[in-house]
Amino acid sequence: MGPYKNLHSRVVIVSHSVHVDPIWQVWKDFVRDHYDWAEEETMFDSYDPDKLREIIDTHKRINQAVKRRHKGRGKCKLFSLCIFFDDMSDDNRFHDSHGLIAEIFLRHRHNYVQAICSSQKWRSLSTAVRGQACWICMWSMRSADERKAAISEFAGIHSQKQIEAFHEEATKERFNFMYVNLLAPTREDAFFKNFDYRLLP
DSSP: OGGGTTTOSEEEEEETTTTTOTHHHHHHHHHHHHOSOTTSOOEESSOOHHHHHHHHHHHHHHHHHHHHHTTTSOOOOOOOEEEEEESOTTSGGGGOTTSHHHHHHHTGGGGTEEEEEEOSOGGGSOHHHHHHOSEEEEOOOSOHHHHHHHHHTTTTTSOHHHHHHHHHHHHSSTTOOEEEETTOSSGGGTEEETTTEEOOO
8 A cells, every 4th residue: 555555563544435435445455464453443434533542542552561571672673553533524524523533633643543534624634633734635625725824834934825836836736745754854854746747946
């Protein structure tokens, strides 16, 4: 699965369409063929914070046990968990800056927990998610207001006009997107068309 192959010890999917959209069968087959946790419950068609907290707490306990076992023996490889939230914007809890999703972005990165959020509406993402995101992929956006709101988040890197030009260039062809690396050491390394074509003024 591209750059994410073998990157995480577990991947949890939260998507309303996970059991009805045939595209997810590709992921199910991949997990079955390449991992030993295919029989575990890792795909959910609704947002259940209690169940997700249980998964995160189990993940933390396992890593804590690994740390104790390797104490005094140098660095050890810890397990990583990725939770993918697929367009949950119709659930008000997705917008909550004090809920589980915000908590993952604010605290759980230290526990080797990564979250990926896909959304058709930029402003449906909580301020915690938008403020703590490390990487962003932006496709073409129909709403001028949504596009302006999203692009304004990066105005500290380049002028808004310049970023609008980047976004237009990156998305003028169907299925292409603008990738923003918010951890880039310089602004010249921050904006790309897809993942490989650098966008410069």
